[in-house]
Amino acid sequence: MNSTTTASAVDIAKDERLRNQSIIRKAMHRPELGAVAGALLVFGFFGIFAGDSGMFSASGTINFLEVSAQLGIIAVAAALLMIAGEFDLSIGSMIAFSGLVVAIPVSVWGLPMWMAIIIAFIGAVGIGYLNGYLVVRTKLPSFIVTLAFLFILRGLAIGFTRLITGRTQVGGLKEAAENDWLASLFHGEVGTSLFSWLAKIGWLETNFAGQPMVTGIPVSIIWWMVIAALATWVLLMTRFGNWIFACGGDANAARNVGVPVNKVKITLFIFTALAATVFACLQVLDAGSADTNRGLLKEFEAIIAVVIGGALLTGGYGSAIGAVFGALIFGTVQMGIFYTGVNTDWFKVFMGVMMLLAVMFNNYVRKKATESH
Amino acid sequence: MKKLVIAAVTAISTYCGMLTADTSRVVVVSHGQPQDPFWSVVKNGVDEAAKEAQVKVEYRAPDTFDMVKMAQIIDAAIATKPNGLVVSIPDKDALSDSIKKAVNNGIPVISMNSGADAYKQLGVKLHVGQSEYLAGKGAGERMRQAGVKNGLCINHEQGNAGLDQRCDGFVEGMKGKAAILAVSTDPTEIRNALLAYLNKNRNIDGILTLGPIGADPTIAAIEQAGAAGKVKIGSFDLSPAILKAIKKGSMDFAIDQQQYLQGYLPVIFLAQYSKYGVLPNGEVQTGPGFVTKENANQVVELSKKGIR
Numbered sequence: 001m002n003s004t005t006t007a008s009a010v011d012i013a014k015d016e017r018l019r020n021q022s023i024i025r026k027a028m029h030r031p032e033l034g035a036v037a038g039a040l041l042v043f044g045f046f047g048i049f050a051g052d053s054g055m056f057s058a059s060g061t062i063n064f065l066e067v068s069a070q071l072g073i074i075a076v077a078a079a080l081l082m083i084a085g086e087f088d089l090s091i092g093s094m095i096a097f098s099g100l101v102v103a104i105p106v107s108v109w110g111l112p113m114w115m116a117i118i119i120a121f122i123g124a125v126g127i128g129y130l131n132g133y134l135v136v137r138t139k140l141p142s143f144i145v146t147l148a149f150l151f152i153l154r155g156l157a158i159g160f161t162r163l164i165t166g167r168t169q170v171g172g173l174k175e176a177a178e179n180d181w182l183a184s185l186f187h188g189e190v191g192t193s194l195f196s197w198l199a200k201i202g203w204l205e206t207n208f209a210g211q212p213m214v215t216g217i218p219v220s221i222i223w224w225m226v227i228a229a230l231a232t233w234v235l236l237m238t239r240f241g242n243w244i245f246a247c248g249g250d251a252n253a254a255r256n257v258g259v260p261v262n263k264v265k266i267t268l269f270i271f272t273a274l275a276a277t278v279f280a281c282l283q284v285l286d287a288g289s290a291d292t293n294r295g296l297l298k299e300f301e302a303i304i305a306v307v308i309g310g311a312l313l314t315g316g317y318g319s320a321i322g323a324v325f326g327a328l329i330f331g332t333v334q335m336g337i338f339y340t341g342v343n344t345d346w347f348k349v350f351m352g353v354m355m356l357l358a359v360m361f362n363n364y365v366r367k368k369a370t371e372s373h
Numbered sequence: 374m375k376k377l378v379i380a381a382v383t384a385i386s387t388y389c390g391m392l393t394a395d396t397s398r399v400v401v402v403s404h405g406q407p408q409d410p411f412w413s414v415v416k417n418g419v420d421e422a423a424k425e426a427q428v429k430v431e432y433r434a435p436d437t438f439d440m441v442k443m444a445q446i447i448d449a450a451i452a453t454k455p456n457g458l459v460v461s462i463p464d465k466d467a468l469s470d471s472i473k474k475a476v477n478n479g480i481p482v483i484s485m486n487s488g489a490d491a492y493k494q495l496g497v498k499l500h501v502g503q504s505e506y507l508a509g510k511g512a513g514e515r516m517r518q519a520g521v522k523n524g525l526c527i528n529h530e531q532g533n534a535g536l537d538q539r540c541d542g543f544v545e546g547m548k549g550k551a552a553i554l555a556v557s558t559d560p561t562e563i564r565n566a567l568l569a570y571l572n573k574n575r576n577i578d579g580i581l582t583l584g585p586i587g588a589d590p591t592i593a594a595i596e597q598a599g600a601a602g603k604v605k606i607g608s609f610d611l612s613p614a615i616l617k618a619i620k621k622g623s624m625d626f627a628i629d630q631q632q633y634l635q636g637y638l639p640v641i642f643l644a645q646y647s648k649y650g651v652l653p654n655g656e657v658q659t660g661p662g663f664v665t666k667e668n669a670n671q672v673v674e675l676s677k678k679g680i681r
Contacts, residue, residue: 054572063565070561166417166679169410169585171614220561287560287589289614293409296558334562338569344555345531 031310032322034362038308039325041361042332042354050339058204058214060339062221068331069224070279072324074298075305076224076231077275079323081268082306083235085248085315086142088269090131090149091302094276095283095295097153098124100161102281103170103290113173114182120277127153128273132266142269150299158292171289186223186278187285189216220282224324227275231320244268248315305330308359310366329358397456397647398429399640402447403486404463405434410585411610411632415486417679418636419459426644431455438533440467447471457481457643462488462495463534469495481646483639486632487535489656498652501638503630503660509539511661512581512607512628513546519625521579521605524551525570529563529587531555536583539609543581551579556587564590564597571598579605585612588627592618611664611676619669629672630660633680 046055054060074091081088101120105111111119131149135142161168177183192215198204199212235241243264246254255261276295284290309326311318333354337347401419405412416432423430433450435442440463448471450458458475462468462484469491475482476496484492485501492500509526516524524547526540544551554570556563567590571577580595582588588608595604606624608615610632618624638657646652664672675681 055569057572060569060572063568067562067565162413162416166413167410167612168413169612169614171589171612172617283560287593289589291410291560291586293558293586294560298559335565335569338554338566339573341573344553347531347555 030321031317031319031366032325033310034364034366035309035322035325035329037365038358038362039329039332042329042336042358045354046332046336046339050336050341053339053341055336055339062214062218064332064335065221065328066218066331067335068328069218069220070282071298071301071305071331072224072327073220073227073279073282074272074275074302075309075323075327076228076320077268077272078299078302079306079309079311079318079320080231080235080244081265081272082303082311082313083248083315083318084244084265084268085251086135086265086268087146087303088131088272089143089146089299090127090153091272091276092295092298092300093150093153093157094124094127094273095280095298096157096290096292097127098277098280099284099290099294100157100170100292102284103173104161104164106176107170107172108164113176113180117182117186117281120281121274124273124277125270128270129266131273132269135269136262136265154292161292168292169289170291173284173290174288177285177288183285186219186281189218190222192216220286223278223282224327227278228320228324235320240264240267245316248317250316301330304355308355308362310362330355333358397644398431398453399423399457399459399643400450400453400455401430401432401459401636401640402443402450403432403434403461404438404440404443405461405486406436406438410612414679414681415632415636418633418638419640420636421633422637422640422644426641428640428644430640438530440464444468444471447475451475451478451480454478455480456647457483457640459483459485459639459643460488460497461486462491462497465491465495472497481643481652483642485635485639498646499639499642499655499657501635501642501657501659503658505535505538506542506545508609508628508630508661509542509581510546511542511663512539512609512626513543513548513551515546515626515663516543516579516581516605516607517547517550519579519605521547522550523574523576524579524581525574525577526551526553527563527567527580527582527587527591528553528555529558529583539583540581547579551581558586560586560590563587564594567591567594568598571600571604577604580607582606582608584608584610585615588612588618588624589614592623596623611672611681613673613676616664616669616673616676619664619666620673622666625665627664628660629662629664629681631662631681632659634659 078088098120101123102116105116106113131146134145177187195212195214195216204212243259246259247261247264251261283294305326306323308329309322311322333351337350342350403412419430419432433446444467447460451474458480460472472482472495482497483499484497489500489502489504526543528536528540530536540553556566580591582591591606595601601623607626609628611627611629615627619627642652672681
C-alpha cells in the first residue's frame with residue numbers, strides 16, 4: 001500500500017527512518033476524522049428528515065452555522081486548553097461577565113463602545129491569567145479552580161449589575177455600536193453586496209418582503225474560521241503547538257526537556273477567556289443588550305464540542321479542526337429539530353440521542369481508521 | 374407568644390443593634406433566580422418597601438429553579454423567627470410543609486407572584502399576584518381580536534409551571550389555534566430557531582413571548598425574516614428594549630403584572646400587621662395590565678429605574 005506514495009513526497013523524505021504514508025492514510029489518523037464523519041452522519045440524518053424544509057437553503061445554512069460559529073469560537077480555545085491537559089469551566093460565566101463589562105460602561109457611564117470593548121479584553125487577559133496562575137500555583141485540578149470561577153464570575157456579574165443598574169439586563173447598546181470602529185468587528189455581516197447580487201440574479205431565495213433571505217455572512221462565522229485557522233496553525237506548525245501537546249501528554253516529562261509548562265497553560269487560560277469575550281462581544285452587539293444570564297451552560301457545550309471533535313478528556317490528543325466540527329455537529333443538531341417539526345417538548349431527548357450517536361459513530365470510525373496500522 | 378416576642382427582639386437586637394419597638398424583620402423567599410430581570414424588579418419593590426416602612430428585610434432565593442432548596446431556605450428563615458414571611462408558591466406540594474410550619478409557628482405569611490390556587494389551604498393570610506393562566510388567555514384573546522389566525526408561544530423556560538401556564542392560557546385564548554415552541558435562553562439560538570420555525574410555518578401571524586429573554590431575539594427574527602408588520606408580537610413583562618419596540622410599533626403589547634408591587638405590597642402589609650394587626654382580606658391582583666403604544670411613554674422611565 002505504501003509503495004503508492006506520491007513521487008514528490010518521496011523526494012522530500014529520503015530519511016529511511018520515516019515511513020512514507022499516503023495522504024489518505026495520514027488523514028485517517030487525524031483526531032478530527034471521526035468528527036468529520038459524525039458531521040456527515042448528522043447532515044445525512046437531517047437531509048432525510050428535514051431535507052425539504054429549507055434547512056439546507058442559504059438562509060437555513062447560515063442559521064445553523066451562526067449558532068455553531070459562536071459555540072465554535074469558545075470550543076476551539078477550549079480544545080487547545082484540553083489538549084494541554086486542563087479544563088476551563090468558567091467560560092460560560094465569563095461570557096456574561098465580559099458582556100456586562102462591555103455594556104455597563106457604555107450605557108451607564110457613557111464611555112465610547114470601543115473603549116468598553118478594549119476594557120473587556122484587558123479584563124479577560126487578567127481573569128484568564130488569574131485562572132491559569134491559580135491552577136499552576138496551587139496544583140489543584142483546573143476543574144476545581146475554574147469551577148470556583150464559574151460561580152465567582154457569574155456572581156460578580158449579577159451582583160455588580162444589580163448594584164449599578166438595579167436590573168439584570170443592560171440594553172440600549174445598538175445606538176452606541178453604530179459607527180464605532182471597533183464594534184463593527186463584532187457586528188453585522190460580510191459580503192452583503194455579493195448576496196444582494198446573487199438574489200437579484202435569482203440564485204438566492206427572497207423573503208416576505210422580496211429582500212434576499214440571506215443578506216450576508218454573519219461576522220461570527222468569520223471569527224470562527226479565523227480563530228480555528230489560527231489555532232490549527234499554532235498547534236501544527238509552531239513550537240508552542242508542540243509544547244501544548246507535550247503539556248497534556250506528560251507535564252513532568254515536558255518540564256524535564258525544558259518546556260515552560262506553566263507559561264503554556266497560563267497562556268491557554270488567557271486564550272479561553274479571550275474567546276469567551278469575543279463570544280460576549282458578538283452577542284452583546286448583535287442583541288444590543290447584555291444579560292447576567294448569558295452563556296449559561298456554554299462551558300459544557302464547549303467541552304462536548306471538543307470531545308465530539310476527537311480530543312481526549314485526559315489531554316495530549318486532539319485538534320482545533322475537530323472542535324470546529326464538534327461545534328458544527330452541536331449547532332446543527334440544536335437548530336435541526338426546528339426543521340424536523342418534532343414537538344419541542346422532546347428537544348433535549350432528541351439532542352442527547354443525536355449527540356450520543358454522533359460520538360459513538362465518531363469513535364467507531366476512528367477506531368476502524370487507527371487499527372489498520 | 375411571649376417567647377416569640379423575646380426571641381424576635383433578641384434577633385432584631387443582634388441583627389441591627391437597635392431596640393426600637395416598631396422595628397420588625399421580614400424574610401422574603403422567592404423561587405426566581407437573582408439573575409432573572411423580572412425578579413430584579415420584585416427585589417427593588419421589596420427594598421423600597423423596607424425603606425419606607427423601616428423594616429429589616431432579607432431577600433433570599435435559590436440560585437437555580439429548585440423547589441427542595443427553596444423549602445430549605447424557608448425552613449432556615451423560620452428558624453430565625455422573623456416577624457413576617459413572604460413567599461412565592463410555584464409548587465404547592467414541595468413547599469406546603471415548610472409554609473405550614475411557618476404558619477404553625479405563628480409567623481404571618483403572605484404569598485406573592487405564584488400561589489393564588491394554594492395560599493388559602495396553607496394558612497397563608499393573603500396573596501399578591503397575577504394569575505398566569507388568565508393573563509396568557511387574555512393575551513390570546515387580544516391577539517385573536519386583532520385578527521391573528523395562527524399563534525405561536527415562545528417558551529424559554531419549559532418546565533417552569535408559571536411559564537407553561539401562560540402558554541397554555543394563550544392557546545386557550547386563541548381557541549386552540551396556537552402552537553408552543555420551546556427554546557433555550559441563548560439569544561442567538563432563540564432568534565435562529567424562530568427563523569427556522571417561521572420558514573417552515575409561514576402562516577404564523579402572531580407571536581407571544583414570555584419575557585425579555587425571548588422578546589428581544591423575536592423582534593430581531595421578525596425583522597430579519599422581513600415579516601415586520603405582518604406578524605403581531607406580544608410579550609410578558611417589561612424591559613427597556615420591549616418598551617422601545619412598543620413605542621416604535623415593532624411590538625404590539627406587553628403584559629405587565631406590575632411585579633414591583635408583588636415585592637412592595639407584602640412587606641408593607643406585614644409591617645402594618647406587625648404594628649397594628651391590620652391586613653387586607655383576600656387576593657390582591659397586581660395584573661394583568663397591558664402596555665401598548667398609547668401608554669408606553671409613561672412606563673419607559675420607570676422601567677429604566679427597575680420599577681416596571
